[in-house]
Amino acid sequence: MSQASITINVLGLDLTFKPGADMERVHEVMRLVDRRFKVLKSQGGRSKETNLTLLVLEMADDVLKLKKELDDLKQRISSIVKMIESSGNQSV
Numbered sequence: 001m002s003q004a005s006i007t008i009n010v011l012g013l014d015l016t017f018k019p020g021a022d023m024e025r026v027h028e029v030m031r032l033v034d035r036r037f038k039v040l041k042s043q044g045g046r047s048k049e050t051n052l053t054l055l056v057l058e059m060a061d062d063v064l065k066l067k068k069e070l071d072d073l074k075q076r077i078s079s080i081v082k083m084i085e086s087s088g089n090q091s092v
Contacts, residue, residue, distance in 0.1 A: 004019065005017060005018055005019060006019075006021065006023065008026070008030065010034075011033065012048075033055065036058065037051060037055055040054055040055060
């Protein structure tokens with residue numbers, strides 16, 4: 001039997017998720033967005049659209065920072081693996 005799509009409300013917008021979506025993760029994301037939106041809203045003086053735009057920009061910045069950190073870690077791991085491989089190839 002096929003599962004129906006799930007509709008939830010996020011910041012006043014109804015969003016529909018396909019069957020099989022990881023709803024625990026969706027709710028976790030919703031809580032994060034809600035918390036960060038409330039912080040922006042508490043700073044006052046901006047429209048909902050401006051706050052949402054700022055939220056998107058902040059989260060995109062977070063993604064770029066994490067991507068850079070991941071790339072740096074991958075490079076470090078690659079260097080360590082090369083060191084280990086080269087030290088294993090040296091004869092005693």
